[in-house]
Amino acid sequence: MSLARALAMWVLVAQPVSAAVELTFPGPSAETASIARDFMSYKLPVGPYADGIIQTLVAEGSGLTKAWRVEIAGGTTLLVMDSLRQQLESAGFELLYECTTDVCGGFDFRFGTRVLPEPDMHVDLGDFRYLAAQRLGGPVPEYISLFVSRGADQAFVQMILVGSETETKVEAKSGGLVSQVAPSVPTVEFGSVVETLLQTGSAVLDDLRFETGSSSLGDGKFLSLIDLAEYLKANPEIRIALVGHTDAEGSLQGNINLSRRRAQSVAERLVSEFGIPSGQVEADGVGYLAPRAPNLTEDGRTLNRRVEVIITSTQS
Known part of the structure; x- marks a missing residue:
């Protein structure tokens, strides 16, 4: 059927x-x-x-x-x-x-x-x-x-x-389980971040770290950004959005602003360090409105301080 x-x-x-x-x-x-x-x-x-x-x-x-x-x-x-x-x-x-x-x-x-x-x-x-x-x-x-x-x-x-x-x-x-061939996913030689992105349309850049109240990325070579940058260079028609998230400490508007700055800092790193065209990347933030763990523990708050990447479209 x-x-x-x-x-x-x-x-x-x-x-x-x-x-x-x-x-x-x-x-x-x-x-x-x-x-x-x-x-x-x-x-x-x-x-x-x-x-x-x-x-x-x-x-x-x-x-x-x-x-x-x-x-x-x-x-x-x-x-x-x-x-x-x-x-x-x-x-x-x-x-x-x-x-x-x-x-x-x-x-x-x-x-x-x-x-x-x-x-x-x-x-x-x-x-x-x-x-x-x-x-x-x-x-x-x-x-x-x-x-x-x-x-x-x-x-x-x-x-x-x-x-x-x-x-x-x-x-x-x-009703009955729909039987249908899933859409094909291109075979790639990229890492797990891109594989997840292609399978689900979004992925968490898990190796990025943000301290409470800070929008600055730490120094170092983040493998998720290397992986993502290689994919974007190989597929210049793809556009992505970076979405920042925070823990629940502080006001909602303050955290939305902070999460937006975090996403923008990741976008700037992709542009400045990896040479990704700025038109290929956009950035925004949602504060603490979409947690993936309880904010009651430090481990949970750490997981909630993150940036996700989603595919938004292909450029015409």
């Missing part, structure tokens, strides 16, 4: 307002989060990040937030979101806004709207899609938002549903 056909089996059953919604996923799925509220106020994004703001619509009522991790070998965010959009429209929802990574506003959109933290929901800053829709005609309006992203052979889906008179139940079922 083709992936597109399997995704079409995702059934969102149209029910009367406040009735259950059923999702059938195309492969093994795991619910990673489920939060129900008797009442919530949600600033539903209905436009891109622009001029420092995101256009929103205030949705109020009982709310349900859920997230899933779904095994989809070789699938894409486009196929997943297309299927979900069709299901919502069949269930009586009207599309309010839809965007892809760059159109949404990239980093600023991702961190300017409500998204569950890792590991409940993973959003690849180089590959995500967002959708907002409404369903009218019942006792109260219903609003829904979807985030879809991916990593390796998994899709990550977040749903926020607001507005039904009573708690809306969402039931998810797993």
Whole structure:
């Protein structure tokens, strides 16, 4: 069975307002989060990040937030979101806004709207899609938002549903595992950082070290940068983004600024020491918003002080 056909089996059953919604996923799925509220106020994004703001619509009522991790070998965010959009429209929802990574506003959109933290929901800053829709005609309006992203052979889906008179139940079922040949990955003679980057679209530059409060890279030859630089030189059409992260000591804005400087310092090292064109590399930071370990121990804080690399596009 083709992936597109399997995704079409995702059934969102149209029910009367406040009735259950059923999702059938195309492969093994795991619910990673489920939060129900008797009442919530949600600033539903209905436009891109622009001029420092995101256009929103205030949705109020009982709310349900859920997230899933779904095994989809070789699938894409486009196929997943297309299927979900069709299901919502069949269930009586009207599309309010839809965007892809760059159109949404990239980093600023991702961190300017409500998204569950890792590991409940993973959003690849180089590959995500967002959708907002409404369903009218019942006792109260219903609003829904979807985030879809991916990593390796998994899709990550977040749903926020607001507005039904009573708690809306969402039931998810797993369909058959999709059998599809994964996209080929070029055979390379680079190190593990590039291998991980090519397989998943992102990789942590684990040998870089940043002390708390510092944005300066230490001296020395970092193997991850040597590996990355060799790959970029051999593939000048590839563009990457460096994303800085911090531990949770200090204010959010201060840590976002610090993480941005850390990423920029790595970009500067690639340009100045390895001769990588500046147009091939961009840099930004997210502070402590995406930890990969608890900040309760020094070991955890050390792991959280990091820079990741993601592939953003190929140059035209």
